[in-house]
Amino acid sequence: MDHPIKRDHSRFRKIIKGKIRDNLKKYVSRGEMPIPKGNGEFKVPMPSINTPQFRFGDKSQGGAGQGEGQPGDPVEGGQPGEGQQGEGEAGQDEGAKELEVDMSLDELASILGDELELPKIEPKGKKNMQSTVDRYTSIGTVGPDSLKHYKRSYKEALKRQIAMGTYDAKNPIIVPIKSDMRYRSADTKVEFENSAVVIYMMDVSGSMGDEQKEIVRTESFWINLWLKSQYKDIEIRYIIHDATAKEVDEETFFRTRESGGTLISSALKLCRDIIQSDYNPDEWNIYPFHFSDGDNWSTEDTKL
Structure with missing residues (x-):
């Protein structure tokens, strides 16, 4: 079962991606590019996200649906200029805050592709072929003599003789048997040549x-x-x-x-x-x- 914190974090990431998707046009058209952070990640500026909570209203204003106005007029509260940039004297209210959210290249590309409905690219020619690369980074118990790992084989033989009590420190002769033999083993990795x-x-x-x-x-x-x-x-x-x-x-x-x-x-x-x-x-x-x-x-x- 997922921990509640993990579920909340996952939901928060979805909210973040939604905000970035909403602001994508602004990033592209106004030149507000994400800032490269290194390790394939970027810092993306975005408006602050406030935790939902009940707040007291301003007594000097009516509530939604009260007072003067015509259909279609905005009903947002707040005094003109309050917490906003503009001309005039210095105020005492807080200004708008922005966050910087870390996003990976794949996350940003996914948002870009979804928002612009970009197709998945299909590479052409043999660049679309798969290649296998063998890297001998593991040790196995079977293999050809050409891949025999002598150091590991003698180490296994020494461990066996010590465990059986047959090892003589004054006459340190180590004789590996078949079960002691170790061989270099290949790890096969599939790579796309695109x-x-x-x-x-x-x-x-x-x-x-x-x-x-x-x-x-x-x-x-x-x-x-x-x-x-x-x-x-x-x-x-x-x-x-x-x-x-x-x-x-x-x-x-x-x-x-x-x-x-x-x-x-x-x-x-x-x-x-x-x-x-x-x-x-x-x-x-x-x-x-x-x-x-x-x-x-x-x-x-x-x-x-």
Whole structure:
């Protein structure tokens, strides 16, 4: 039988996930990303959750359904500005509190997938095959001579002779018998050979400002979060471009700004070259994403 505390904790986690699901649109649209904590966990900011309890009302206000008002008017209590941010003099009431809740990558990805109704990804090619890996980390009582563990075998023989009283410390001769023999034993682990590559392309021309780049940073975070929950390994490549394109690292990708014009085809051609050179489409799951403000130098430029 589960302990009541465990049941309460499980119910609380469900409430937390519900709150995060309700605020997911805010996280994605306003750039309020969860904070990486390490060990595959994130800190997610969320409003404080108060324990349900009876509270005294304010005598200066009527209860719900009393006093003036029209159908559809809000009936929430509290004085205007009470406990809220805004202009004016300093107040004495408490402000709104926020919590930071620890969530694993899988939990966040599950919430994202459920809310956006994302499909489960099916890897392609032999990347969808299972492979078995044998690691000789255990000891068994049967096996071939090539896997015989001599140290453990003699140790078992010594234990047997001491238990039987036949061990002579002055003449320490240890003779293992068949029941003393120990062998290295393989632990078989099944691994899925599924990998993916994400290729981010971003316009860094003069028309792309800080606001647009922050949107790119937010969107790439959620894309990576989802794909990492679906694949064992993912590779990430970064391409920036104005009139010309080049491959860069992650830091350069988000910090670079140019003053030239925009030729989207330069990034698409470089992306195509990277795929043809390093990633066979029959074996790799490839996800290219292009970010731009939409201002292209020519409508004919997108023809490769």
